[in-house]
Amino acid sequence: AQSVTQLGSHVSVSEGALVLLRCNYSSSVPPYLFWYVQYPNQGLQLLLKYTSAATLVKGINGFEAEFKKSETSFHLTKPSAHMSDAAEYFCAVSDISPGNTPLVFGKGTRLSVIA
Amino acid sequence: EAQVTQNPRYLITVTGKKLTVTCSQNMNHEYMSWYRQDPGLGLRQIYYSMNVEVTDKGDVPEGYKVSRKEKRNFPLILESPSPNQTSLYFCASRVRDGVTQYFGPGTRLLVL
Numbered sequence: 001a002q003s004v005t006q007l008g009s010h011v012s013v014s015e016g017a018l019v020l021l022r023c024n025y026s027s028s029v030p031p032y033l034f035w036y037v038q039y040p041n042q043g044l045q046l047l048l049k050y051t052s053a054a055t056l057v058k059g060i061n062g063f064e065a066e067f068k069k070s071e072t073s074f075h076l077t078k079p080s081a082h083m084s085d086a087a088e089y090f091c092a093v094s095d096i097s098p099g100n101t102p103l104v105f106g107k108g109t110r111l112s113v114i115a
Numbered sequence: 116e117a118q119v120t121q122n123p124r125y126l127i128t129v130t131g132k133k134l135t136v137t138c139s140q141n142m143n144h145e146y147m148s149w150y151r152q153d154p155g156l157g158l159r160q161i162y163y164s165m166n167v168e169v170t171d172k173g174d175v176p177e178g179y180k181v182s183r184k185e186k187r188n189f190p191l192i193l194e195s196p197s198p199n200q201t202s203l204y205f206c207a208s209r210v211r212d213g214v215t216q217y218f219g220p221g222t223r224l225l226v227l
Contacts (some may be wrong), residue, residue: 009155032214043220044158044205051214090157094214102148102173103207103216105157 002027002093006106014114019063019078021109023091026072033074034092034103035065044090050074061085086113117142119219121206127225128196136191136222138206145211147189148173149181152203152221161204164189165211196226 007022025033033050048059055067065076074091088110092103119140128134140147148163150173160173164183178200180192189208193200203223207216 004157034215036218044218046215046217049215092158102160102163103150103158105150105159107155107157 002031002095002104004091004093004104004106006089006091006109008109009107010110010112012112012114013081015083016080019076019081019085019111021076021089021091021111023065023074023076023106024072025074025091025093027093027095030067030069031093031095033065033067034094035059035063035074035076036090036092038088038090038108040087047076047089081111081113083113083115086111117217119206119208119217121204121219121222123222124220125223127227129227130197131195134193134196134224136193136204136206136224138189138191138219139187140189140206140208140217141187142208142210142217143186144208144213144217145186146213146216147183147206147208148216149179149189149191150205150207151175152205158205161191196224198226200224201226 003026005024035047036044037047048057050057050067058064063078088108090108091106122137145166149161150158152158159175162181164170206219209216
């Protein structure tokens, strides 16, 4: 069964500092990988996704993630944090086979940005 | 605007009082799904539907029912809500063999 591990339930960075949110997945075959962001009292918004094309994926709001098969990782980064990046971030994985491919989510990482 | 809508957004109810949370999408998506989000657990799938009249259980279906009579609608039914169903619920949809799921704004439910 697939699973996702997000290291750190809470990450705090200074404004302008590098953001690094860690995600490791467990899957027998390379899956599809996603990062979603949830702003306070809002729904889930897709930041970026990996679907077996380029291993470095660029998303919205300056975020990017790199798929590393050897490390089974899909860490999310942003060079310079902004106050508006404060939110909860979820890494998710899904199977590439057709049919029901539910998203399996990590437990989330809350990002705080300090002025 | 392409979107998934949910109603109500917030609901407080009492144990045992039947309720329905509606979900509607205007993207002509075949696949729809319900998730619940709980602190420290992330999101878990409750039920899904591959198309009209085709539904199946996800990881945490106990205490829930769904129906899919129309392509655009996928209501979540709690016949006899209990306090352990207090949660944040999300509906999502995608095209049948698509990759990306689109999420609704969420429904926050409190069962007293």
